[in-house]
Structures are given as structure tokens and as C-alpha cells.
Amino acid sequence: MDPKVEQFMSGIKAKNPAQPEFHQAVHEVAESLVPFIEENPKYKHAKVLERIAEPERVIIFRVPWIDDMGEIQINRGFRVEMNSAIGPYKGGLRFHPTVNLGILKFLAFEQVLKNSLTTLPMGGGKGGSDFDPKGKTDNEVMHFCQSFMTELSRHIGPETDVPAGDIGVGGREIGFLFGQYKRIRNEFTGVLTGKAIEWGGSLIRPEATGYGAVYFAEEMLQTKGDSLKGKTCIVSGSGNVAQYTTEKINEFGGKVVTLSDSGGFIYDPKGIDAERLAWAMELKNIRRGRISEYAEKFGCEYHEGERPWGIKGDAAFPSATENEINEEDARKLIVNGCKVISEGANMPSTPGAIEVYMESKILYGPGKAANAGGVAVSGLEMTQNSMRLPWTREEVDARLQTIMKSIHETCVKFGTEKDGYINYVKGANIGGFVKVADSMLAQGAV
Numbered sequence: 001m002d003p004k005v006e007q008f009m010s011g012i013k014a015k016n017p018a019q020p021e022f023h024q025a026v027h028e029v030a031e032s033l034v035p036f037i038e039e040n041p042k043y044k045h046a047k048v049l050e051r052i053a054e055p056e057r058v059i060i061f062r063v064p065w066i067d068d069m070g071e072i073q074i075n076r077g078f079r080v081e082m083n084s085a086i087g088p089y090k091g092g093l094r095f096h097p098t099v100n101l102g103i104l105k106f107l108a109f110e111q112v113l114k115n116s117l118t119t120l121p122m123g124g125g126k127g128g129s130d131f132d133p134k135g136k137t138d139n140e141v142m143h144f145c146q147s148f149m150t151e152l153s154r155h156i157g158p159e160t161d162v163p164a165g166d167i168g169v170g171g172r173e174i175g176f177l178f179g180q181y182k183r184i185r186n187e188f189t190g191v192l193t194g195k196a197i198e199w200g201g202s203l204i205r206p207e208a209t210g211y212g213a214v215y216f217a218e219e220m221l222q223t224k225g226d227s228l229k230g231k232t233c234i235v236s237g238s239g240n241v242a243q244y245t246t247e248k249i250n251e252f253g254g255k256v257v258t259l260s261d262s263g264g265f266i267y268d269p270k271g272i273d274a275e276r277l278a279w280a281m282e283l284k285n286i287r288r289g290r291i292s293e294y295a296e297k298f299g300c301e302y303h304e305g306e307r308p309w310g311i312k313g314d315a316a317f318p319s320a321t322e323n324e325i326n327e328e329d330a331r332k333l334i335v336n337g338c339k340v341i342s343e344g345a346n347m348p349s350t351p352g353a354i355e356v357y358m359e360s361k362i363l364y365g366p367g368k369a370a371n372a373g374g375v376a377v378s379g380l381e382m383t384q385n386s387m388r389l390p391w392t393r394e395e396v397d398a399r400l401q402t403i404m405k406s407i408h409e410t411c412v413k414f415g416t417e418k419d420g421y422i423n424y425v426k427g428a429n430i431g432g433f434v435k436v437a438d439s440m441l442a443q444g445a446v
């Protein structure tokens with residue numbers, strides 16, 4: 001390891017003990033940024049890297065609520081307000097039993113650079129709770145959301161901090177959260193994104209992350225004169241991002257053969273076409289069932305407790321969660337002929353997996369670039385809320401495509417190496433950093 005990176009990381013680890021995901025995210029960025037900062041001493045003297053690794057504010061709070069049996073339950077709520085140099089804090093809320101401060105700090109840190117890459121004026125944040133919506137009734141989810149927002153409402157606002165969804169937080173949860181905010185503050189504002197279209201949402205927002213990851217893959221392939229048409233694609237997850245990734249791959253003429261959840265993955269060699277996808281979406285979004293039921297319904301393989309990376313495919317779209325592809329999985333993907341990886345999820349590849357991608361020089365789009373379409377359309381939702389005017393589906397989709405192209409160009413600009421290989425990790429890290437860093441320099445030591 002570069003001794004300067006090592007020195008920087010030992011400071012981060014000492015200050016943030018027992019937060020391995022945060023260390024991992026900062027380390028990956030520091031590897032790109034430390035050499036860049038050495039060449040640009042203005043950032044070094046102003047300690048910009050040290051400052052962006054320290055949240056501006058962290059809020060941790062108790063979330064008491066009463067379940068359907070009349071019993072009191074206690075969860076922990078968080079909001080990490082990481083950086084507001086270029087706009088109000090912006091980033092999703094995650095409801096999952098694994099949520100802790102270290103995971104939210106990793107997500108908030110990534111979000112700062114991702115939001116900068118979108119070209120829109122958004123700072124970075126992330127929040128959530130260790131609440132598990134799985135197996136809860138709608139009534140219980142509502143009571144939890146109301147209690148969560150009762151505290152969170154003091155800290156957020158359309159000009160301050162604008163949360164959205166993430167794992168475990170979809171349209172249902174955003175509705176309950178928005179209702180409670182409105183009731184407490186007596187104002188109808190764009191305080192959350194991912195709202196339903198009837199009350200201030202943007203068309204294409206549910207689709208945006210998945211569509212964006214596919215647009216990004218297509219941009220990467222085009223640098224090689226290739227496209228997704230006719231490609232076999234491995235998708236993990238079966239939630240919001242996985243569903244719309246699958247829909248867009250189908251539109252581009254590719255074939256998706258896998259989906260997964262925390263129980264295992266299904267392998268459907270015939271391809272998850274529009275009709276099968278509609279069934280899977282009903283299963284996951286309405287009936288809230290397990291992906292194993294897909295295999296029973298369509299008579300295909302279900303691999304319990306496994307991830308799909310051993311299946312042969314040309315393209316991979318990890319769309320479930322962090323660290324879901326390790327070094328061994330990455331090797332399997334490469335051996336099976338995978339040419340492009342576009343990360344819908346945040347940090348789904350371990351450092352060992354990323355090393356394998358780099359060694360084999362495949363097209364690798366890291367999450368902060370490839371999945372930025374979601375927050376980009378959230379930014380467009382904020383714009384529409386401020387104007388109090390909705391845009392058409394076509395207009396939002398056209399803007400999303402332009403933004404994904406621009407993110408790709410930024411990665412090419414900052415990430416192209418001497419031999420012509422495009423290092424998208426380096427490109428996204430430096431490209432995202434420069435705007436935030438210059439804004440911080442202009443705003444003084446704050």
C-alpha cells in the first residue's frame with residue numbers, strides 16, 4: 001500500500017473504530033485521491049480529504065413504537081449529514097436489521113461523491129434504522145415510520161436535508177414518512193423524494209437507479225464498439241434496483257437469467273421477459289414473498305443460500321447489497337466471459353474483487369457512478385417540486401440519459417490511463433471530488 005494512503009487510513013481507523021465498511025469505502029477513495037492531492041497541493045494544505053471523511057453532523061435517536069400485539073418495540077434511528085458544500089444533504093434511508101453507524105457513514109461518504117458526479121446541486125447524507133420491515137404488517141410499518149419521522153422532522157427540510165428510499169424503504173414507507181412530516185410541520189414541501197406521482201413525485205424515479213445502471217453499462221460497452229444487445233446478464237437482488245435493471249436490459253435486447261434475495265437465487269435460462277418480470281414484481285412489491293416462489297412458478301432452478309456469480313454471462317449487475325461479490329466470485333465471472341460490470345448496489349464488490357476486475361481490465365462501473373441515476377432523478381424531483389410543475393416521462397428520461405452520459409464522460413476524463421484503459425474507479429473518485437473540494441476551498445475552513 002502507498003505509505004501516504006496507509007498513514008491517512010491509520011488516522012481514519014483510529015478515529016472511527018469498528019466501522020469496517022466505512023474504512024473500506026474511504027480506503028478505496030483514498031487510493032485514487034491521495035496521489036491526485038499530492039499533485040494538487042491546494043487540496044492538501046486545506047486538508048480537504050481529512051474534512052470530507054468527517055461527517056458535518058450525525059444524529060442518533062430512539063424510535064419507540066407499538067406493534068400489533070400492543071407491545072412496545074424500540075429501534076435506533078440515524079441520519080448522517082456528511083457534506084453540504086454543493087447543496088442540501090441528500091441520500092436515502094435504509095431500514096434493515098444490519099443498519100449501524102459504520103454502514104451509514106460508508107453510504108453517506110459515497111453519496112457525497114456520487115451526488116457531485118450527477119452535475120446537480122446536492123450534498124451528501126444517508127440515514128435509516130435497524131428496523132426490519134420484513135414480516136411486519138402495513139399497520140406496524142406505518143407506526144414505525146410515524147415515530148421515526150417524529151424525531152427526524154426536526155433535522156430535515158427541503159433546503160436542509162432531503163432523504164429518499166434505499167433498502168427496505170420504498171413507496172409505502174416514503175408515503176407514511178411524508179404524511180407524518182406534513183402533519184408535524186404543517187407544510188407541503190419536497191422534503192422527501194421518491195414520492196408517489198399524485199403528491200409531488202417524479203415520473204421515472206422508481207425506475208431511475210436500474211435504468212441508469214443499464215445506460216451506464218451501455219456507455220461503457222460503446223467505448224469498445226459493443227452493446228448489450230444479445231448479451232446474457234446476471235442480476236442480483238429482486239428489489240427496486242434489480243427490477244428496473246431487468247426491465248431496461250430487456251428493452252436493450254439483452255437477456256436476464258438470474259434474480260436473488262437474501263434466501264438464494266433463481267436461474268431462468270429462458271430469460272426473465274416482461275411477463276415473468278411483471279409476475280416477480282407483483283411477488284416482491286405486493287405479496288412481499290420470496291424469490292424461491294419464482295422458481296416454483298416457472299419451473300426453473302433455485303439455489304438456496306447462494307449468489308448468482310457462478311452463472312455464465314456476458315454482463316453483471318449486482319443490485320442487492322454491499323460486499324456481495326468477493327474475489328472468488330469475481331474470478332468466476334471473468335472465467336465465464338463477463339465483459340462488463342455495472343453496480344446498481346452500493347459497494348457490492350469487495351476490494352479483492354475490484355483487484356480482479358482491474359487485473360483483467362474489464363469494463364467496471366463502480367456504484368457511485370453507475371447507480372447515480374437514482375439520486376439524479378431525485379434531484380430532478382426536487383427541481384419539479386420547487387417549480388411546482390411536473391415533467392413528462394420522456395423529459396425526465398431524456399435528462400437521466402444525459403446525466404448518465406455526462407458521468408461517463410467525467411470518468412473517462414479523470415480515469416483514462418496511459419495505456420488507454422479507462423479506470424472508472426479513479427475517474428469517479430477524482431471527478432466527484434474536484435467540485436466538492438473546490439466548493440469547500442471557496443467556503444473557507446467550515
Ligand code: NDP
Pocket residue numbers: 165166167168169170209237238239240241242260261262263319320321322344345346371372374375
Ligand atoms: P430493495 O429493498 O428494494 O431490495 C433489496 C434487494 O436486495 C432485495 O432483493 C433483498 O432481499 C436483497 N438484499 C438486501 N440485503 C441483502 C443481504 N444482506 N444479502 C442478500 N440479499 C440482500 O432495495 P434497493 O433495490 O433500493 O437497493 C438495492 C441496492 O441498491 C442497495 O445497495 C442500495 O443501497 C442501492 N441503491 C439503491 C438506490 C435506490 O434508488 N433505491 C439508489 C442507489 C443505490 P430480501 O428481500 O431477502 O432482503
